[in-house]
Amino acid sequence: MFLEVDLVRDAKRHGKGVVGIYCEFTPRELILAANALPVCLCGANNRTIPPAETVLPSNLCPLIKSSFGYILTNRCPFYMVLDLVVAETTCDGKKKMYELIAEKKPVHVLELTQKVDEQEAFDHWLAEVRKLRKRLEQTFNRTITDDDLREAIRMMNKERGLLKEAFELGKEEPAVLTGKELSDIRYRVAGVAGHLKMLDEFISEAKRRKETGRFAAKAGAPRIMLTGCPTAQGTTKLIEVIEECGAVVVAQETCSGLKPLDLMVDEDGDPLEAIARKYFKLPCSCMTPNTGRTELIERLAREFRVNAVIDLVWQACHTYNVESYLIDKFVREKLGIPYMKIETDYSDSDRERLKVRVQTLVEML
Amino acid sequence: MLTCGVDIGSRSIEIVLFDGAAVVETTVANSGSSPVENAKKAFSDTLSSAGVRREEVAKVVATGYGRNYFKEADTVSSEILCHAKGVSYLFPTACTVIDIGGQDSKMISLDTNGRVSNFVMNDRCAAGTGKFIEMVSLMLDVPLDSMGVVTEVSNEVCEISSMCAVFAESEIIGLTQSGTAVDVVLRGVFRSVAKRTLAMSGKVGLTADVVFTGGVARNAGVVRAIEHETGLKLLVPPEPQITGALGAAIIAASKA
Numbered sequence A: 001m002f003l004e005v006d007l008v009r010d011a012k013r014h015g016k017g018v019v020g021i022y023c024e025f026t027p028r029e030l031i032l033a034a035n036a037l038p039v040c041l042c043g044a045n046n047r048t049i050p051p052a053e054t055v056l057p058s059n060l061c062p063l064i065k066s067s068f069g070y071i072l073t074n075r076c077p078f079y080m081v082l083d084l085v086v087a088e089t090t091c092d093g094k095k096k097m098y099e100l101i102a103e104k105k106p107v108h109v110l111e112l113t114q115k116v117d118e119q120e121a122f123d124h125w126l127a128e129v130r131k132l133r134k135r136l137e138q139t140f141n142r143t144i145t146d147d148d149l150r151e152a153i154r155m156m157n158k159e160r161g162l163l164k165e166a167f168e169l170g171k172e173e174p175a176v177l178t179g180k181e182l183s184d185i186r187y188r189v190a191g192v193a194g195h196l197k198m199l200d201e202f203i204s205e206a207k208r209r210k211e212t213g214r215f216a217a218k219a220g221a222p223r224i225m226l227t228g229c230p231t232a233q234g235t236t237k238l239i240e241v242i243e244e245c246g247a248v249v250v251a252q253e254t255c256s257g258l259k260p261l262d263l264m265v266d267e268d269g270d271p272l273e274a275i276a277r278k279y280f281k282l283p284c285s286c287m288t289p290n291t292g293r294t295e296l297i298e299r300l301a302r303e304f305r306v307n308a309v310i311d312l313v314w315q316a317c318h319t320y321n322v323e324s325y326l327i328d329k330f331v332r333e334k335l336g337i338p339y340m341k342i343e344t345d346y347s348d349s350d351r352e353r354l355k356v357r358v359q360t361l362v363e364m365l
Numbered sequence B: 001m002l003t004c005g006v007d008i009g010s011r012s013i014e015i016v017l018f019d020g021a022a023v024v025e026t027t028v029a030n031s032g033s034s035p036v037e038n039a040k041k042a043f044s045d046t047l048s049s050a051g052v053r054r055e056e057v058a059k060v061v062a063t064g065y066g067r068n069y070f071k072e073a074d075t076v077s078s079e080i081l082c083h084a085k086g087v088s089y090l091f092p093t094a095c096t097v098i099d100i101g102g103q104d105s106k107m108i109s110l111d112t113n114g115r116v117s118n119f120v121m122n123d124r125c126a127a128g129t130g131k132f133i134e135m136v137s138l139m140l141d142v143p144l145d146s147m148g149v150v151t152e153v154s155n156e157v158c159e160i161s162s163m164c165a166v167f168a169e170s171e172i173i174g175l176t177q178s179g180t181a182v183d184v185v186l187r188g189v190f191r192s193v194a195k196r197t198l199a200m201s202g203k204v205g206l207t208a209d210v211v212f213t214g215g216v217a218r219n220a221g222v223v224r225a226i227e228h229e230t231g232l233k234l235l236v237p238p239e240p241q242i243t244g245a246l247g248a249a250i251i252a253a254s255k256a
C-alpha cells in the first residue's frame, strides 16, 4: 500500500497544494478543485495529549487535545508541508483551538451556521463556502471554474459511494466484516485514485467472504450500532471492546463511519450551492436542533437490523454528551431497543471497566 | 445438581455453592495482590469444607473484575447481571438495586420478571465507594465493623462537600482538627456517599422495593444515610457482599 505520507510529499514535490482539515464539514471538493490535496490532520493519539495540556486546559475532548499536541510537538507529518488549514466553527473547543493554530500556520475558518432548518442560516453558509473558494484561489494562484468543481464533485461522490458500499456490507447477516475492519478502510487523503482501487478490492474481498461462508462473527452475534463522536484510526478502543464481548458493530453512525456518506453532492445545478447543501445537512451535534441524527439512526437501525445502540461520547464533548439524553429517549422509546452511553477518552486504562458495561448489554440481548 | 458462582472483585472474593434451590456453602476471602490465585484457593476451600468433589460441580460461572482470568470457570457473566439475579432470588419484589463495592458503585433497575432493564455505573472515581470508606476508617481510627454503632447515637451531621476522595480527605482532617466529633464527621461522610450514589438514580429511577448490596451494605451507617436521603426503607440481604456470587451460581444452574 502507498503510504499517505509519501503520497502527500510526492504531490507536494510535483507542485500540488496541501490543505489540512479536521472535520467532516470541510467541503473537500473545493480543495480538490484548487488542485490541492485535502488531508485529515492527525488527532488520534493519546501520547500527544500531555504536551497539549501544557497549553490547553485538560478538560477538553481528547480529539482536540491530541490534534493540538501533534501541532505543538511538530509530530504530524502532514502539518509540516501544509499550505493552509481549513476549519469550521463547530464546537467551542475546536473553534478556539484554531485560533492557536493560526499563530503558526495560515488558517481559514468557515463560519458554520447551526440552525439547520433556516434559510438565512444556509444562505450565510453558502456565502462562507463562496469565500473559501476565493481564499483557495488566492492561496494557489488559480481560478476555480465551475467545471473544476463538477469534476471534484464527481470524484468525491465516487469515493463516498465506494466507502458507503463498503460500510453497507454491515447489513449482511451473519456479518461478513467486523466494525474494526471497516474502521480501517478510511484514508486520510481525499480524492486519491489508488484509494478507490483499494476500496474496490476490499469490497470484492468482502463479497467473496460471503460466498465462501467465511463470516466475521458468529451467527446470532448481537448487532450493534455505534453512534456519537468519531473514532479515527487508533481510537477504535470501544469498537474493539464491543467485538471482544462477542457482539459486532454493524453500523457506524459517526463521522468516521456512515454519517458523512449518507448524502452525495447533487451533480446537477449550481455546483457551489450543491456542495454547500450537502455539507450543511451533516447531522453533527453542533447543529441545533439536530433532528437529522435521529432520522439517520432510525433508518440505519432498520436497514442494518441492529439490536442495540451504543453512543460514544469523548470525555468533555459537551454537544454529544448533552444530545445523548435525546438519543437515549429516542432509541428506547421510538425504536424500542436498548441504548447505552459510553463516556471515555483515548487512554487504555478503562478497557476492563468498559467491558463490564458492554458485556452486560451483550448478555442482556 | 451443584453449581458454583465465583465473584472476583478488586477488594474481595466471594464463592457460593448452590444446589439448584438453596445455598450450600459460602466463602469470602481477600483479593490481595494475586486475586486469581486467591480465588483458586478459596474455590477449593469451599469445596472441601462442603465435602464436595470438583466433578460434582456441574457448572462454574465467574464474575467480577477477575472473571476472565479464572480458569476453573466454564463461563463468565457480567457482575451487573449476576447482582440482579442474586437480588431477585433473595427479594422477588425488588425493582431497584443499589450496589456499592470496593471500587465502584452501580444502580440497576429490574423489570417485573427480575431482568435488568437499565443500569448505571460509577467506576471513574473512588469517592462514594468502599475504598473511600476504608480510607476514612483508617483516618478516623474507627474500625469498619463499628462504624454503624458509632453513628447510631445521634442525627447531627456535617457537610462534606468535596466530590473527590483526595480533597474529601483534607476536608475531613480540617473538620476533626476544628473539633467536630468523630460520629458527626462519619455521618457527614455517609451522607456524601449516599448523595453520590443517588445521583445515579436520575438515569434508572428509584422504584421500591430497593435492595442494597455489595460490601458497603454491611455498614448500617450508610444504609441509614441512604434511607434518610430517599425516605425509602432499604432491603439488605443478610450477607450483602455475596449477592454477585450467588447470582453467578444461579445463572450457572440455569445453564447447566
Ligand code: SF4
Binding pocket: A022, A023, A024, A025, A090, A091, A229, A230, A255, A282, A284, A285, A286
Ligand atoms: S462530529 Fe461534528 S465536529 Fe466532529 S468531525 Fe463530525 S462534523 Fe466535525
Ligand code: SF4
Binding pocket: A061, A062, A063, A064, A090, A091, A092, A093, A094, A229, A230, A314, A316, A317, A318, A319, A320
Ligand atoms: S468530539 Fe465533540 S468536543 Fe471533540 S472535537 Fe468533536 S464535537 Fe468537539
